[in-house]
Amino acid sequence: xxxxxxxxxxxxxxxxxxxxxxxxxxxxxxxxxxxxxxxxxxxxxxxxxxxxxxxxxxxxxxxxxxxxxxxxxxxxxxxxxxxxxxxxxxxxxxxxxxxxxxxxxxxxxxxxxxxxxxxxxxxxxxxxxxxxxxxxxxxxxxxxxxxxxxxxxxxxxxxxxxxxxxxxxxxxxxxxxxxxxxxxxxxxxxxxxxxxxxxxxxxxxxxxxxxxxxxxxxxxxxxxxxxxxxxxxxxxxxxxxxxxxxxxxxxxxxxxxxxxxxxxxxxxxxxxxxxxxxxxxxxxxxxxxxxxxxxxxxxxxxxxxxxxxxxxxxxxxxxxxxxxxxxxxxxxxxxxxxxxxxxxxxxxxxxxxxxxxxxxxxxxxxxx
Numbered sequence: 001x002x003x004x005x006x007x008x009x010x011x012x013x014x015x016x017x018x019x020x021x022x023x024x025x026x027x028x029x030x031x032x033x034x035x036x037x038x039x040x041x042x043x044x045x046x047x048x049x050x051x052x053x054x055x056x057x058x059x060x061x062x063x064x065x066x067x068x069x070x071x072x073x074x075x076x077x078x079x080x081x082x083x084x085x086x087x088x089x090x091x092x093x094x095x096x097x098x099x100x101x102x103x104x105x106x107x108x109x110x111x112x113x114x115x116x117x118x119x120x121x122x123x124x125x126x127x128x129x130x131x132x133x134x135x136x137x138x139x140x141x142x143x144x145x146x147x148x149x150x151x152x153x154x155x156x157x158x159x160x161x162x163x164x165x166x167x168x169x170x171x172x173x174x175x176x177x178x179x180x181x182x183x184x185x186x187x188x189x190x191x192x193x194x195x196x197x198x199x200x201x202x203x204x205x206x207x208x209x210x211x212x213x214x215x216x217x218x219x220x221x222x223x224x225x226x227x228x229x230x231x232x233x234x235x236x237x238x239x240x241x242x243x244x245x246x247x248x249x250x251x252x253x254x255x256x257x258x259x260x261x262x263x264x265x266x267x268x269x270x271x272x273x274x275x276x277x278x279x280x281x282x283x284x285x286x287x288x289x290x291x292x293x294x295x296x297x298x299x300x301x302x303x304x305x306x307x308x309x310x311x312x313x314x315x316x317x318x319x320x321x322x323x324x325x326x327x328x329x330x331x332x333x334x335x336x337x338x339x340x341x342x343x344x345x346x347x348x349x350x351x352x353x354x355x356x357x358x359x360x361x362x363x364x365x366x367x368x
Contacts, residue, residue: 072132072306072309073104074106075106075133076106077100077104077107077108077109077132077134077135078108078109078135079093079109079111079137079296080111080113080121080124080125080134080137081110081111081112081113081137082120082137082139082141083114083118084112084114084228084229087201087229087230088248088292088294088330089137090110090112091326092294092332093137093294095322096164096296096314096317096318097110098322099316099320099322100313100317102317103312103317104309104313116151117141117144117148117203118139118141118142118145119141119145119151121137122141122142122151122153122157123153125297126157126158126299126300127299128299130159130299130301132298132302132307134299135161135296135297135310136296136298137295137296138158138160138161138295138296139206139292139293139294140206140290140291140349141205142154142155142297143349144206144209144353145204146350147350147356148204155297155343155346155350158300159297159298159299159301159339160343160346161295161296161297161298161311161339161342162295162296162311162314162315162318162336162339162342163293163294163335163337163341163345164294164295164318164323164334164336165327165333166292166293166294166333166335167248167249167250167291167292167330168248168249168266168267168289168291169206169207169210169248169249169268169291169292170249170251170252170263170266170275171214171263171264171265171267172234172244172245172246172252172255172261172262172263172264173243173244173261173262174237174260174262175260176240177243177244177262179262182265182279182281182284185244185264186218186220189221190218190219193220193221194221194223195223196222196223197222197224197244198222198224198243198244199225199236199237199242200226200227200233201226201228201229201230201232201233201247202226202228205226206290206291206292207233207245207246207247207248207292208224208246209356209357210290211224212363213267213288213289213290213356214246214267214288215363216288216359217286217287218286225242230245230247231251233245233247234251234255237261238255238260238261244264246267248330248332249263249266249275250332251330252275253274253275253331256275263275265278265284266279267281267289268289268291269282270282271283273331273333274330274331290352290356293335295337295342296314298310307339318334318336
């Protein structure tokens with residue numbers, strides 16, 4: 001019988017023969033051990049298969065990623081602009097987009113998403129897939145919106161690509177104004193605090209911040225009137241609805257040259273090339289002002305080959321005659337900074353605004 005056969009294998013010299021019951025238990029234990037060993041072997045094999053499968057997926061992923069990077073770009077690219085059409089940011093973005101098309105060989109389509117000093121556009125861009133097919137125009141406001149309390153988004157959430165231009169702020173009045181100099185306006189403002197109205201391109205905009213810096217430096221108080229962009233603020237000044245505006249040098253220069261407006265000062269250490277006869281505040285004994293600037297960024301996590309391709313294309317677009325001409329015509333300083341230098345610059349600007357904006361807001365409330 002099977003039991004006696006198995007019993008004979010389990011018997012050893014000098015030991016008592018196993019009973020049928022003991023032999024049955026031994027056989028059962030042996031079978032359980034063999035089953036356990038088979039399960040262990042199967043588990044080990046499963047782990048090996050799993051490890052090999054994962055390794056294959058990783059290799060395949062890198063291969064597909066590499067292939068995608070080599071073929072980039074293969075479809076249109078969207079460029080998100082944080083302002084309405086027609087302003088300086090829009091002009092920079094559209095000229096750069098037209099030049100990028102020549103470098104990349106695909107359409108680069110500008111899409112305007114204004115609101116909340118740019119925060120609407122910034123939030124939209126950083127939430128998208130970092131594949132190089134959606135980019136953003138990065139103005140100075142990327143360093144400001146968190147300090148303004150408008151949104152929890154900033155440079156840390158972005159892959160910065162490059163800086164391409166800077167624009168100095170200018171204080172301008174109507175050509176029929178009695179103010180011939182910057183210091184004359186300051187003296188009038190000190191005599192009548194909270195009386196004169198200064199227009200700007202929008203609450204929390206860089207030109208609004210510069211108007212607040214003017215107040216702080218000169219110990220004056222103005223009524224600040226925000227508009228939906230500098231064009232609307234300048235139109236209000238031409239109609240004598242406000243007493244002055246703070247806007248970009250290139251934005252007021254055509255009206256100064258036409259004799260409609262008078263520029264009193266450039267809020268910088270040096271004069272603007274488009275307004276060579278207008279003194280910088282540093283010449284007049286003042287030290288305040290911060291420029292507007294334009295750059296470009298992508299959602300964080302952009303693949304290195306795609307980033308390199310984009311930065312190279314942006315550099316060639318920056319060097320194009322079309323963009324250089326735009327800078328000359330619009331009073332911008334053409335300045336190119338690559339990703340690393342741009343990051344250092346933006347971090348410094350962010351620290352400046354994190355300190356300046358709460359201070360300026362506190363002062364504005366205190367003098368009301």
